[in-house]
Amino acid sequence: MAVLFAFPIWFMATSAFKAETEIEAIPMHLVPWDFQGLAQFRLAAEIAPLWIYFLNSWIYALTHVGVTVFFGALAGFGFAKYRFPGRGLLFLAVLSTIMVPFQVLVVPLFIEVKAFGWENSYAGLLIPGMMNAFGVFMMRQYSADLPDELLEAARIDGASEFRIFLQIALPLLLPALASLAIIVFIWSWGAFLWPLVIVQDKALNVLSVGLTTYTLPYLGQPMWGAAMAASTVATIPIAALFIFFQRYFVKGLTAGAVKG
Amino acid sequence: MRILICLATFIGLVAWTGFADAEQITVRMWLHEHPPRVPIDKSIIAQFEKANPDIKVQYDVISAPEYSTKLLTAFAAGSGPDLFNNTSTLVTQYFAARILAPIDYDALAFANEAALLAKFQGGFDGIRFQGKLYGIPTEVSNWACFANNSLWKEAGLDPKKDWPKTWEDLPAIAEKLTKRDQNGVPVRRGFDFAWTIPGTFWFTPNTMIHQLGSNMVNEDTYKATLDTAPSRRAFQYLQDWAGKYRLGGPQYTASRTDFLAGKLAAECSFGIWGIPQMRTANIDWTVMPAPRWADATSDNGLDIYAYYMMVNARAAPTVQKAAWKLARFYTDHAAELFEGAGLFVPRTEVTESAAYKANSAAPFFLAELKKAKFSPRVVGYSQVLDAILRGRDKLVQGEKIEDVLLIMNEEVNAVMNRERARATTLVK
Amino acid sequence: MIARRSGLVRFHHKWWGLIFVLPVVLFFAAFNLFPTLFGLWLSFTDYDLLSPPIWVGLDNFANLFADRLFQQAFVNTLVFVLGATLPVWVLSLLAALVFDQAFRGRDVLKAVFFLPVLPPVVVIAVVWRLLLHPNGVLTSLTGGWWGITEIRWLADAALAPFSLIAVHDWAIIPFFMIIWLAGLAAIPPEFREAAAIDGAGAAAILWHIDLPQLRSTAVLVAALSSINAFQTFALQYVLPSDPGGPANSTLVLGLLVLKYGFQYFRMGDAAAVSVVMFALIMAVTVLQLWFNRRA
Numbered sequence: 001m002a003v004l005f006a007f008p009i010w011f012m013a014t015s016a017f018k019a020e021t022e023i024e025a026i027p028m029h030l031v032p033w034d035f036q037g038l039a040q041f042r043l044a045a046e047i048a049p050l051w052i053y054f055l056n057s058w059i060y061a062l063t064h065v066g067v068t069v070f071f072g073a074l075a076g077f078g079f080a081k082y083r084f085p086g087r088g089l090l091f092l093a094v095l096s097t098i099m100v101p102f103q104v105l106v107v108p109l110f111i112e113v114k115a116f117g118w119e120n121s122y123a124g125l126l127i128p129g130m131m132n133a134f135g136v137f138m139m140r141q142y143s144a145d146l147p148d149e150l151l152e153a154a155r156i157d158g159a160s161e162f163r164i165f166l167q168i169a170l171p172l173l174l175p176a177l178a179s180l181a182i183i184v185f186i187w188s189w190g191a192f193l194w195p196l197v198i199v200q201d202k203a204l205n206v207l208s209v210g211l212t213t214y215t216l217p218y219l220g221q222p223m224w225g226a227a228m229a230a231s232t233v234a235t236i237p238i239a240a241l242f243i244f245f246q247r248y249f250v251k252g253l254t255a256g257a258v259k260g
Numbered sequence: 261m262r263i264l265i266c267l268a269t270f271i272g273l274v275a276w277t278g279f280a281d282a283e284q285i286t287v288r289m290w291l292h293e294h295p296p297r298v299p300i301d302k303s304i305i306a307q308f309e310k311a312n313p314d315i316k317v318q319y320d321v322i323s324a325p326e327y328s329t330k331l332l333t334a335f336a337a338g339s340g341p342d343l344f345n346n347t348s349t350l351v352t353q354y355f356a357a358r359i360l361a362p363i364d365y366d367a368l369a370f371a372n373e374a375a376l377l378a379k380f381q382g383g384f385d386g387i388r389f390q391g392k393l394y395g396i397p398t399e400v401s402n403w404a405c406f407a408n409n410s411l412w413k414e415a416g417l418d419p420k421k422d423w424p425k426t427w428e429d430l431p432a433i434a435e436k437l438t439k440r441d442q443n444g445v446p447v448r449r450g451f452d453f454a455w456t457i458p459g460t461f462w463f464t465p466n467t468m469i470h471q472l473g474s475n476m477v478n479e480d481t482y483k484a485t486l487d488t489a490p491s492r493r494a495f496q497y498l499q500d501w502a503g504k505y506r507l508g509g510p511q512y513t514a515s516r517t518d519f520l521a522g523k524l525a526a527e528c529s530f531g532i533w534g535i536p537q538m539r540t541a542n543i544d545w546t547v548m549p550a551p552r553w554a555d556a557t558s559d560n561g562l563d564i565y566a567y568y569m570m571v572n573a574r575a576a577p578t579v580q581k582a583a584w585k586l587a588r589f590y591t592d593h594a595a596e597l598f599e600g601a602g603l604f605v606p607r608t609e610v611t612e613s614a615a616y617k618a619n620s621a622a623p624f625f626l627a628e629l630k631k632a633k634f635s636p637r638v639v640g641y642s643q644v645l646d647a648i649l650r651g652r653d654k655l656v657q658g659e660k661i662e663d664v665l666l667i668m669n670e671e672v673n674a675v676m677n678r679e680r681a682r683a684t685t686l687v688k
Numbered sequence: 689m690i691a692r693r694s695g696l697v698r699f700h701h702k703w704w705g706l707i708f709v710l711p712v713v714l715f716f717a718a719f720n721l722f723p724t725l726f727g728l729w730l731s732f733t734d735y736d737l738l739s740p741p742i743w744v745g746l747d748n749f750a751n752l753f754a755d756r757l758f759q760q761a762f763v764n765t766l767v768f769v770l771g772a773t774l775p776v777w778v779l780s781l782l783a784a785l786v787f788d789q790a791f792r793g794r795d796v797l798k799a800v801f802f803l804p805v806l807p808p809v810v811v812i813a814v815v816w817r818l819l820l821h822p823n824g825v826l827t828s829l830t831g832g833w834w835g836i837t838e839i840r841w842l843a844d845a846a847l848a849p850f851s852l853i854a855v856h857d858w859a860i861i862p863f864f865m866i867i868w869l870a871g872l873a874a875i876p877p878e879f880r881e882a883a884a885i886d887g888a889g890a891a892a893i894l895w896h897i898d899l900p901q902l903r904s905t906a907v908l909v910a911a912l913s914s915i916n917a918f919q920t921f922a923l924q925y926v927l928p929s930d931p932g933g934p935a936n937s938t939l940v941l942g943l944l945v946l947k948y949g950f951q952y953f954r955m956g957d958a959a960a961v962s963v964v965m966f967a968l969i970m971a972v973t974v975l976q977l978w979f980n981r982r983a
Contacts (some may be wrong), residue, residue: 005858075709075711084706103946104723114333161704224818227814646951657935
């Protein structure tokens with residue numbers, strides 16, 4: 001039953017290696033009878049700048065992961081371990097941003113970004129949405145568990161707060177950071193709405209938006225083989241992540257769930 | 261010490277940019293993507309830059325489905341191109357928002373409008389607003405029907421002899437060309453309309469309605485006329501096509517795509533520019549006029565649309581002048597554009613060119629062009645089109661035509677009323 | 689001396705907390721709070737990007753309720769949300785119960801079952817678009833039994849919404865299964881053992897022990913799946929050949945915001961729709977939480 005469930009993924013991966021006519025064959029061929037090698041991938045790269053999209057998706061995902069994880073940890077730590085006035089209010093404010101669906105933001109954010117002159121640029125693509133309130137929330141939960149004595153001891157030894165964060169808190173938070181990094185990577189890799197709206201140049205586009213070029217052919221043949229090849233390329237990084245980091249993967253997905 | 265370095269850099273920068281400004285004007289030019297035309301564009305631009313060393317052209321090609329959206333967002337951001345083209349169906353909104361600069365005959369190097377028009381044999385109707393012209397045609401297109409000779413032969417038919425002259429005759433011929441499976445589902449269609457190609461569906465009913473002497477939208481009163489007898493006839497025909505005759509419909513692959521793949525025996529959404537594409541796809545074609553109604557009052561073929569090259573009124577005056585200069589240079593190369601990309605403009609350079617004379621389909625297209633009409637131009641085009649597409653889907657679902665058209669008319673009127681109320685300038 | 693020193697230290701380090709959280713707070717102020725308020729203001733204007741905004745007060749909202757497109761999107765969204773929550777809740781729970789039992793090859797099968805979650809939404813849409821071609825793979829696998837050769841999964845206005853719900857559910861059930869599994873794993877085994885010793889059968893254990901313990905997980909799954917369902921639009925955008933589906937039968941509110949904002953360029957109306965969307969999500973979430981507290 002599980003195998004049946006996953007067959008579309010199998011179909012996608014194998015179709016990337018089939019000839020166009022074989023893809024449309026009825027009944028469906030489970031494996032390519034006429035193995036095409038990398039021909040469909042090459043075709044996909046011809047129709048649209050597939051590898052540029054790929055690169056941009058990496059840039060987008062990695063910057064988001066880096067920024068969210070670092071500043072999320074910093075802020076989470078700050079909220080958990082420091083009693084400053086306004087702490088509760090600010091945390092609530094940050095948390096409330098999770099509630100707002102992106103559709104509410106997309107139009108005003110677009111107008112705002114274009115006012116900065118960032119439309120259709122890397123700045124406009126990467127900066128909005130670079131930080132994530134969920135990251136702050138999650139890191140706060142984990143930071144709260146850090147033993148205060150360790151921090152106090154470091155303080156008495158004369159360490160600056162920032163050093164305490166870097167050298168004591170971060171290493172202890174590593175597993176949580178790994179989980180968060182994975183979640184954020186998956187979210188950013190599949191990000192669709194914002195890149196769709198803000199990017200106009202093909203050279204800046206990410207995979208998720210670029211994929212639509214294969215299914216909205218204006219003239220000429222529908223390029224299903226190329227579409228499947230491109231889709232496979234888009235899936236491989238996440239699949240690889242899953243295979244190697246399965247433990248963190250699952251942990252990350254349920255982190256918010258169980259703790260919350 | 262540091263202050264000195266800063267000062268030096270500052271002065272250097274100012275001097276450098278100052279020099280740059282004094283010399284060069286940059287014209288940002290956007291065109292929509294049409295693969296055969298792009299290399300020609302580049303060579304024309306190179307020639308222009310050589311002849312005008314003080315003008316630099318920044319040329320960008322935008323993919324067709326996204327072109328109009330990108331233009332709008334760019335204009336909104338204040339970073340719209342200085343020179344751009346777009347089709348007659350969409351220019352109204354630019355005009356209404358005062359983005360279009362009226363033709364600067366000086367910069368264009370024509371004495372006046374009459375001098376400009378003298379070079380052409382029509383095609384300017386789509387860009388005339390309140391008596392003034394706002395662009396130059398780079399392509400005037402009318403569609404015609406193409407038949408795939410080998411597929412017709414297979415069915416024992418000859419396009420030259422058996423092509424239906426009337427819409428009434430079409431279903432029977434299409435049936436002969438259609439291959440069906442045991443359930444009657446067409447696995448290879450004989451003839452189908454351009455149901456799903458973005459922005460093109462409405463040409464078909466528009467043409468049929470024009471032939472009956474009516475219109476989808478009355479441009480003078482700015483009211484929709486979709487709930488009239490001619491309109492009903494056109495849409496009923498399309499509903500029957502998909503429902504009663506099961507000859508095609510929007511659920512199948514787009515007609516142009518299948519025709520080029522050799523899987524559709526005939527269709528009517530290619531202009532003369534389609535011929536190079538058929539050549540590449542190895543289709544042996546015959547071109548035929550669109551069918552008319554048996555009792556048609558107007559002998560028009562499929563509607564015209566034109567691409568106009570327009571100048572951004574919000575650009576700096578010097579840039580605008582340079583842009584018009586470029587527009588003149590570009591459009592003067594019409595013969596090259598026709599030969600390489602099949603883009604037709606009704607002007608003597610083209611009709612006298614060798615490529616035109618050698619093109620067997622050219623006289624046919626010109627003849628049809630003279631009889632064809634422009635589709636209505638409305639400001640909220642996207643919304644109007646959506647309303648019509650919704651109607652299309654409901655008809656294909658089998659809903660009653662009276663109800664569908666009533667709603668369609670209401671919706672289109674609502675859009676037009678709204679846009680008219682908010683537009684600071686009215687069309688015509 | 690130590691007291692004074694630690695007093696000084698505590699004063700300093702308290703403010704460091706503020707410094708630490710400042711980047712995040714400022715970021716959200718600029719890119720979240722401000723746009724939200726700006727969006728609210730926009731919903732009271734008529735703005736087409738090309739000319740300056742015109743204040744229209746509550747007109748946009750009033751017009752929305754009479755707007756056929758909005759009505760359709762509203763209904764479609766409710767239908768979709770129902771289809772994306774109830775079946776998902778039930779099926780993912782069932783899947784979790786199955787995979788909670790130990791059997792040979794369980795881990796491998798679990799991984800395989802999880803595959804639909806991996807690809808980005810757009811990939812899922814593209815692959816299913818091919819599979820759901822009227823004369824394509826899925827038609828042959830289902831209709832093929834009865835000799836039907838054409839099923840208009842995505843082109844039929846009545847069928848399209850269900851196709852979309854099915855694809856969405858397919859992609860999301862494994863995800864929620866994992867959450868259920870985590871909840872199940874959190875149930876102390878002693879509870880189950882004690883019940884077994886008392887002679888309770890598997891079904892009884894399920895009903896009396898597992899389900900009550902899973903309460904908070906159940907609420908979480910319900911909340912997450914509904915919030916997610918309200919916001920999805922990528923499937924609706926890419927799967928059908930016209931975003932919004934045949935006769936707009938799969939037009940949902942999320943997609944309507946895009947349509948008004950970036951196709952029609954009626955920014956004020958787009959903002960108004962998004963405000964309605966937001967209100968809807970809040971209402972449903974609050975209702976769920978309140979219901980949970982009562983029951």
